[in-house]
Amino acid sequence: MSTSPVKTANITTAQMAEQVLDQVMSAGATGDLIIDEGETLSLKARDGELEEYKVSSSRIFGLRVIKDGHIGTAYSEAVDADALGSMVGQALNNASFGKVESHENILPNADHLQTDDELLCPQEQVSIEQKIEMTLEIESELTAKDKVKNVPYNGVQDITSQRQIFSSAGLNALTRSRMCAAYAYALAEDGEKNAMQGSSQVSRLFSDLNASTVIDKTHEKCIGLLDGKPVPSKHYDVIFDTECQVSAFGVFAMMFSGKAAKDGINPMRDKIGSAIADSRLTIYDHPLNVDGFGYHLFDAEGTATKKSELVVDGCLQTLIHNSATASYFDTETTGHASRGPRSTLGVNLHQVEIAKGSEDLSTLHSGEYLELTDLTGLHSGANAISGNFSFGASGYLCKDGERIQAVRGITVAGNFYEMLNKISMIGNQQNWDEGRSALMPSIRFSDVAISG
Amino acid sequence: MLNSKTAESVIDHALSLGADFAELFVEKNETNVVSTLSDEVQSVESGINFGIGLRLVYGTKVLYGYTNKTDQDELLRIASVLAAKDLRDPVSTLESFNFNQISDIHPARKILSVDAETESKIAYLMAADRAARAAGEQISQTRGSCMQREQHVEIFNSEGLHTNDKRNYIRSSLTAIASDDGEQATGSWNDGGLLGWEIEAGLNPQHTGEEAARQALVNLTAKPCPSGRMPVIIGNGFGGVIFHEACGHLLETTSVAKKASVFHDQMGEIIASSIVSAVDDGTMANEWGSINIDDEGMPTQRTQLIKDGQLTNFLVDRIGAQQTGFARSGSGRRESYKFAPASRMRNTFIEPGDAKMDDMIASIDKGIYASHMGGGSVQPGTGEFNFAVTEGYYIENGKIQYPVKAATLISTGPKVLKEISMIGQDFSLACGMCGSISGAVPTTVGQATLKVDDILVGGNA
Numbered sequence: 001m002s003t004s005p006v007k008t009a010n011i012t013t014a015q016m017a018e019q020v021l022d023q024v025m026s027a028g029a030t031g032d033l034i035i036d037e038g039e040t041l042s043l044k045a046r047d048g049e050l051e052e053y054k055v056s057s058s059r060i061f062g063l064r065v066i067k068d069g070h071i072g073t074a075y076s077e078a079v080d081a082d083a084l085g086s087m088v089g090q091a092l093n094n095a096s097f098g099k100v101e102s103h104e105n106i107l108p109n110a111d112h113l114q115t116d117d118e119l120l121c122p123q124e125q126v127s128i129e130q131k132i133e134m135t136l137e138i139e140s141e142l143t144a145k146d147k148v149k150n151v152p153y154n155g156v157q158d159i160t161s162q163r164q165i166f167s168s169a170g171l172n173a174l175t176r177s178r179m180c181a182a183y184a185y186a187l188a189e190d191g192e193k194n195a196m197q198g199s200s201q202v203s204r205l206f207s208d209l210n211a212s213t214v215i216d217k218t219h220e221k222c223i224g225l226l227d228g229k230p231v232p233s234k235h236y237d238v239i240f241d242t243e244c245q246v247s248a249f250g251v252f253a254m255m256f257s258g259k260a261a262k263d264g265i266n267p268m269r270d271k272i273g274s275a276i277a278d279s280r281l282t283i284y285d286h287p288l289n290v291d292g293f294g295y296h297l298f299d300a301e302g303t304a305t306k307k308s309e310l311v312v313d314g315c316l317q318t319l320i321h322n323s324a325t326a327s328y329f330d331t332e333t334t335g336h337a338s339r340g341p342r343s344t345l346g347v348n349l350h351q352v353e354i355a356k357g358s359e360d361l362s363t364l365h366s367g368e369y370l371e372l373t374d375l376t377g378l379h380s381g382a383n384a385i386s387g388n389f390s391f392g393a394s395g396y397l398c399k400d401g402e403r404i405q406a407v408r409g410i411t412v413a414g415n416f417y418e419m420l421n422k423i424s425m426i427g428n429q430q431n432w433d434e435g436r437s438a439l440m441p442s443i444r445f446s447d448v449a450i451s452g
Numbered sequence: 453m454l455n456s457k458t459a460e461s462v463i464d465h466a467l468s469l470g471a472d473f474a475e476l477f478v479e480k481n482e483t484n485v486v487s488t489l490s491d492e493v494q495s496v497e498s499g500i501n502f503g504i505g506l507r508l509v510y511g512t513k514v515l516y517g518y519t520n521k522t523d524q525d526e527l528l529r530i531a532s533v534l535a536a537k538d539l540r541d542p543v544s545t546l547e548s549f550n551f552n553q554i555s556d557i558h559p560a561r562k563i564l565s566v567d568a569e570t571e572s573k574i575a576y577l578m579a580a581d582r583a584a585r586a587a588g589e590q591i592s593q594t595r596g597s598c599m600q601r602e603q604h605v606e607i608f609n610s611e612g613l614h615t616n617d618k619r620n621y622i623r624s625s626l627t628a629i630a631s632d633d634g635e636q637a638t639g640s641w642n643d644g645g646l647l648g649w650e651i652e653a654g655l656n657p658q659h660t661g662e663e664a665a666r667q668a669l670v671n672l673t674a675k676p677c678p679s680g681r682m683p684v685i686i687g688n689g690f691g692g693v694i695f696h697e698a699c700g701h702l703l704e705t706t707s708v709a710k711k712a713s714v715f716h717d718q719m720g721e722i723i724a725s726s727i728v729s730a731v732d733d734g735t736m737a738n739e740w741g742s743i744n745i746d747d748e749g750m751p752t753q754r755t756q757l758i759k760d761g762q763l764t765n766f767l768v769d770r771i772g773a774q775q776t777g778f779a780r781s782g783s784g785r786r787e788s789y790k791f792a793p794a795s796r797m798r799n800t801f802i803e804p805g806d807a808k809m810d811d812m813i814a815s816i817d818k819g820i821y822a823s824h825m826g827g828g829s830v831q832p833g834t835g836e837f838n839f840a841v842t843e844g845y846y847i848e849n850g851k852i853q854y855p856v857k858a859a860t861l862i863s864t865g866p867k868v869l870k871e872i873s874m875i876g877q878d879f880s881l882a883c884g885m886c887g888s889i890s891g892a893v894p895t896t897v898g899q900a901t902l903k904v905d906d907i908l909v910g911g912n913a
Contacts, residue, residue: 046512046710055517055533056790058503075499077520078480083500094496097486097570132537152712152833187712187833196712196833230908233680263489264593265629267636344495377838380827381860385629385636390677390860390910392838409836411679411860411910449912451679 013037016084017166020063023088025168029067030106031091032167034300034341036060043131044155045139050132052155062341065091069100075341104324104345109302110170119290121160121176126206131156137211138184145186145219147226153185153198158206171302179293180206182214188222195228195408197221197374200434202293221373224396228408230452231397237369237424238412238448241395244375245440246433249352252416254384256285256310258325258336259347265385267417271316277420279314280357285336286439287350293436294351301337305350308334314420320347354440357426364427364444365401372412387417393450410452422446453616454478454504454522456549459608462527463546466508467610469531470540473509474610476527477747479789481603484568488577488596490585496570503789506530510538512775516792547612554745558738560620562648564602569649573598576657577626583661584628590672591665592631598624600649607749615749621894622651623740623883626660630668637674637857639667639843644883644894647738667824667843674857677911678846683819684861684907685812685847690825690882692897694904695730695802697828697837698865699723703732703757703765704783704795705772706889707832714835714866718763719778724869726761727805734782734798740883741799741896748784748793755781757800758869769795787891794890801898805875812874812903814850820859820909821845821852827884835865860910868904876901 011019017033024031037059044052061084062075072095076087135156142151158180165173185198199217203209240248260266268276287296287305296305301323309317321329322337322345338348376392383389390413396403427442459476466474480502487494506527508515515534519526562569577596584594599622606616623644630637641663645651686694699715707713715723724730734743734752743752748770755765768776769784772795784793813821821844828839841859845852863871881898 049511050513050537052513052792053515053534053537054792055530057519057521058790059520062499071495073495073497075497076502078500078502079520083502087499090498094498097493097496097574099492128537150711152707152710185833194714194834196831263595265595265636267634342497342499344497376829376831376836376862377827377840377860380829380840381838383638383858385638386671386857388858390840390858390912392836392860392862392910409862409908411838411862411908413677413679413858413860413910413912415858415912449679451908451910 013164016079017164020084020088021166021168024065027067027092029065029092030168031063031065032106032165032171034062034339035164036161036341038159038161041131041158042155043135045135048136048140050135060341061087063087063091064339064345065095066104066106067092067095069102070095070098071101071104071344072098073344101324103327106167106169107301107323108169109167111302113173113298113302115175115297117176120204120295121178122204124205124207131158131206134182134209134211138182138214142184142186142215142218147188147190147223148219149187149189151184151186155183157181165300165302173298173302178204180204180209182209182211184214184218186218186222188226190226193226195222195225197225202434202436225394225406225408228394228406230409231407231450233451235447236450238445239369239371239442241371241373242431242433242440244372245443246438247375247378248416249438251378251382252384252387253349255417256320256349257347258319258321258329261319262325262328267385267387268316268319272318274316275314276316277311277314278423280426281311281314281420281423282355283311284309284353284355285320285349285351286353289351289353289439291436292351292432292439296350299335299337300339303333303335303337305335320349322347352438356428356430356441359425359427361427362401364425364442365398368399369444370407370450371396371398387415389413389416410450413449413451419445419448453480453604453606456614458524458527460546460549461524462506462531463608463610465528466531466535467544467546468542469535470538470542471508471510471535472543475507476608477505477789478606479503479603481601482564483599483601484564486570486573486577486598488574488581490594491578491581493574501788505789506534507792508534512771514771514792518789544610546610549608549614550612552613552615554615554617554751557735557744558646558742560648562650563620564600568600572649572652576652576655579657580626580661583658584626584665587662587665588630588669590630590632590669591628593629594626596626605747609749613749615745617744619646619743620648622647622649624655626664628664628668630672632672635672637668637671639664639671642883644740645738646740646742670843670855671857674855676913677844677856677859677909678913679909679911681906681908683816683903683905684909685821685901685903686825687823688876688878688899688901689880690884690897691822691901692801692882692899693825693828693839693884694868695899696797696800696897697830697839698868699730700797700800701830702832702835702865704767705769705776705778706794708766709772709775712833715763721763722761723763723866724758724761725872727875728758728761728869728872729803730758730801731756731803732767732797732800736799739799739881739896740894741797743798746782746784747786750780750782750784752782752798767795767797769793785890785893787893791890794888796888796890796893797886797895799881799896799898801881802875802902804877804879804900807874807876809876809901812876812901813847813852816847816850819847820856821847822861830865837865838862856911858912861907862910863907868907871905871907872902873905874903
């Protein structure tokens, strides 16, 4: 497929996008173009010195074309005229192999959208010296803590990202965001015993990061698990800490995917309107909560987002959709279109929120239960299609809110979808995870298989 | 891909800012992915990644930056930004580039830049889908993919190194989904190598489809797995992920140098059962984890990690060599120009033994035969690892009883290496992606079927 070169010398990104889409339309196709740009600063320390100083700038163009109902995608990190022309040609060529996707179209959306830079991408007067200072502080102060041998993984990051979406229908959407992060993983030793644990913190402003929080939390987690040992194999009541609970729900997020349902691999496909969980469980997707990093005003098709009820009182309300999966199921898009420069159109949750329950901490923590603070093998030990999982785990055996034994070397196993019906209590306080990606109360699950 | 004069200017500039060492890693790669969903093409995606990574070393401090731009001014700017806090008088000068044309020990014929062979890949995946569906009415869905990548790298450094390499990767997989009365289970099969689509000659779509379907159908009937400490027989091929996680990561100087590996001070010591010998080998012709040169420009090699239970070598990159004093092993690898290189595995395996499968099964009163493994992870500082069983069977009284589901094996590296008591003869390799500090790189794992006397099995029976 031959195409005319895009002229890229001394023109703006928007003009390049216009030229790319002009080529697409002159080939008798429609399309949309995502342009991601980013700048990153990443610092790491070792033995009291700066060990790594990394800066980067990146840009990538990702094109989706639709010609005669066939979809094709292509991307390029090279943005010279030849590369962009080749990208258009590849996308059109790729489209020629695909089946007709009658449900996937470029939305007739000519909006000009832009997020609020002051909110999502705030600027501040912070020197590089201050960022280096925090990096060194985290590593050296944590290393000086009791029983800490070293802090092999640590760092401070400042990441600015920009996404522009253009479509042949006239959509022009721009969002910029900034994320500053500090993290540390420390190795603690006491004789033959050791433990390696970590924590992190994120913020839109570097000045909101607090090194002491990361240092103290990491140290507390290491020391807490140093004496860890297995507990007898049996079924326990289990409370995952916020990090683990958010991770577990994330692993099985496919249960809400309209795309997975369309592809025949979502076990919840035929369960809309049915009870799938304990009647006290209510789950939202809430992209308009600005306190989180999943805040989105519009999705990858430029559709406005909104707070969605996914599960109400244990009953599945909806799957999440882009315009194509919505058309397939003869419903409306829910504003969950996702697409990266390198990927095809999909769906994605923005920011999960679980409604708080009624139990206060003392009730939630009554009697004996396992508090799990670390899960391993999340990427390999779970099957989102069947719901089966088996993870390595660490945490604490607790009684009436007191941690009575550190626990390591155990596994937790079961079926996540069945576990949603084995909820014994839901706490009355919501907490963000460290990455501020989801907001959830503590949930106490009963009858969970633990092997030790 | 990058003008030598530009490279010389940038490295000269970096050295003038006081760097001990400067390196440019230039990368262009083209990728094509064909995806199928049952008997239809789901998508064909392709693209070009391009960028340049600049690494400056001051003592043991690494400064790293990257950009998509090739102009000299941008590269000089990045060097200046990186060095801004470490400026000092020059301590070394650039040795003139001496271009080294490497010998290609992993030749490929049907490469992406010549022809993506899309029709042929679609035909293969469609045939595999038909074979899977024919294996049983309960096979409700298949998902296939064929990924091909052509990566060009060019490396310049301040020691005068100038070299380049072309790497052709191909990987194909099929996942079958079996459904029955609301239950769903999966099975999969994949193959790959450092070669082009000529791999097709060795692929049998009938076998691909039948094997993925067989595993899905077995898992559909699987019972909850018994849990607790017990002996486990781990299957050949991808079963080698146990060594990859339990030991391989702990032998990378990335963790050894930071004393974040339990093996950091055990060179020359017995760390495994005496029947265990293990190797990391980048020279194996056209294997998925092979390379001609590492991403620091050093020719690859075969590295004996453990011999008869004794630790004999670490996996060492440039910075690791500087920090530990061990010789480089050609193990500096990275996912792309976006990452500084780090010591990483290539084709890593336990060498075969002489035990027989029947004898292994017969030696177990109560235990598990994990015939196929999924992925896993390890905590290098403590050696704690986990990995998932994707096809497993319960053994009782020396006989296989029934398939089990949702099992994870966990232990620590030092412990499990000493618990290996029998190693079989059916050696094979399997490909995977390994994620670590320098991104995701292609690695091969391997072993013959082997027996571990004591490991914690996490099930939900």
